[in-house]
Amino acid sequence: MIAIGDKAPGFTLPDTDGVEHSPADDGITAVVFTCNHCPYALAWQDRLTQAARDYPGVRFLAVNPNDAERYPGDSLEAMQQRVSQEEWTMPYLRDESQEVARAYGAQTTPDIFVIDGEGRLRYRGAPDADHNDPALNAAWLRDALDALIAGGQPDRPETPPKGCSVKWKS
Amino acid sequence: MSAAPVVELLWWEGCPSHPNALADLERILAEEGLSAPVELVEIESDEQAASERFPGSPTIRIGGEDIVPPGEGEPFTLTCRVYRLRDGRVSPTPDPADVRAAVRRAKEDT
Numbered sequence: 004m005i006a007i008g009d010k011a012p013g014f015t016l017p018d019t020d021g022v023e024h025s026p027a028d029d030g031i032t033a034v035v036f037t038c039n040h041c042p043y044a045l046a047w048q049d050r051l052t053q054a055a056r057d058y059p060g061v062r063f064l065a066v067n068p069n070d071a072e073r074y075p076g077d078s079l080e081a082m083q084q085r086v087s088q089e090e091w092t093m094p095y096l097r098d099e100s101q102e103v104a105r106a107y108g109a110q111t112t113p114d115i116f117v118i119d120g121e122g123r124l125r126y127r128g129a130p131d132a133d134h135n136d137p138a139l140n141a142a143w144l145r146d147a148l149d150a151l152i153a154g155g156q157p158d159r160p161e162t163p164p165k166g167c168s169v170k171w172k173s
Numbered sequence: 174m175s176a177a178p179v180v181e182l183l184w185w186e187g188c189p190s191h192p193n194a195l196a197d198l199e200r201i202l203a204e205e206g207l208s209a210p211v212e213l214v215e216i217e218s219d220e221q222a223a224s225e226r227f228p229g230s231p232t233i234r235i236g237g238e239d240i241v242p243p244g245e246g247e248p249f250t251l252t253c254r255v256y257r258l259r260d261g262r263v264s265p266t267p268d269p270a271d272v273r274a275a276v277r278r279a280k281e282d283t
Contacts, residue, residue: 040252040253040255041253041255042190042253042254042255042256042263042264042265043190043253043265045255045263046262046263046264046265073219073250074250074252134265135262135264137262165189166189167187167188167189167252167253168187168188170187
């Protein structure tokens with residue numbers, strides 16, 4: 004579990020095509036723990052997709068850490084199917100061992116961690132205040148990104164993550 | 174006229190949506206004048222999910238009928254349920270209009 008200001012754990016995970024991805028070495032990264040089956044993750048997906056499109060200088064990484072044995076809807080095959088059928092503006096990574104989710108202390112899907120160019124955690128939480136209101140447009144995440152891009156720190160570095168619990172392996 | 178139907182809200186702690194669903198349900202029951210207490214049923218295992226035919230949290234049943242019947246082949250397991258609002262958006266809770274329609278159907282039958 005990391006706190007605001009801590010060095011974020013490095014990682015390398017494969018996407019749905021087997022290509023490996025890691026957080027940026029010297030740029031901003033948004034690590035978005037998400038999944039296929041959670042209505043909160045699905046409700047926020049379009050806003051996160053748009054945010055990734057609107058911030059081309061930020062590396063967005065979507066990470067699915069859920070136990071696919073108990074939740075087949077989160078299997079690699081289901082992730083591949085989803086990517087092939089939807090518009091994804093960020094790689095969708097599989098955290099099969101769940102080690103990355105554990106290292107970050109991810110609690111829910113979605114749960115967002117924004118890392119600055121020095122590799123330190125600068126925002127953690129929800130995309131915005133209400134999964135049910137698309138007009139909010141991932142405002143909390145965008146505020147954090149805007150602050151970091153401007154060379155400052157987010158006014159609101161932490162918000163409560165909201166969504167389905169990460170489905171840990173037993 | 175028969176007695177008020179049993180109104181149940183089945184929920185699982187891994188999904189945070191049942192308080193909102195309960196609030197919607199109780200508000201709509203009151204607005205529609207159907208005086209039926211909501212029985213909360215916590216689902217705690219996959220075995221219980223299967224025996225209760227629980228497709229996810231939250232699930233609302235009135236008179237034993239799911240107000241949004243699950244699709245054929247939908248598994249019964251501990252998960253968060255994905256609903257579609259009437260405008261097509263994904264939601265963790267049923268569209269209040271669907272809840273209201275179910276309450277009105279139940280009211281007509283009482």
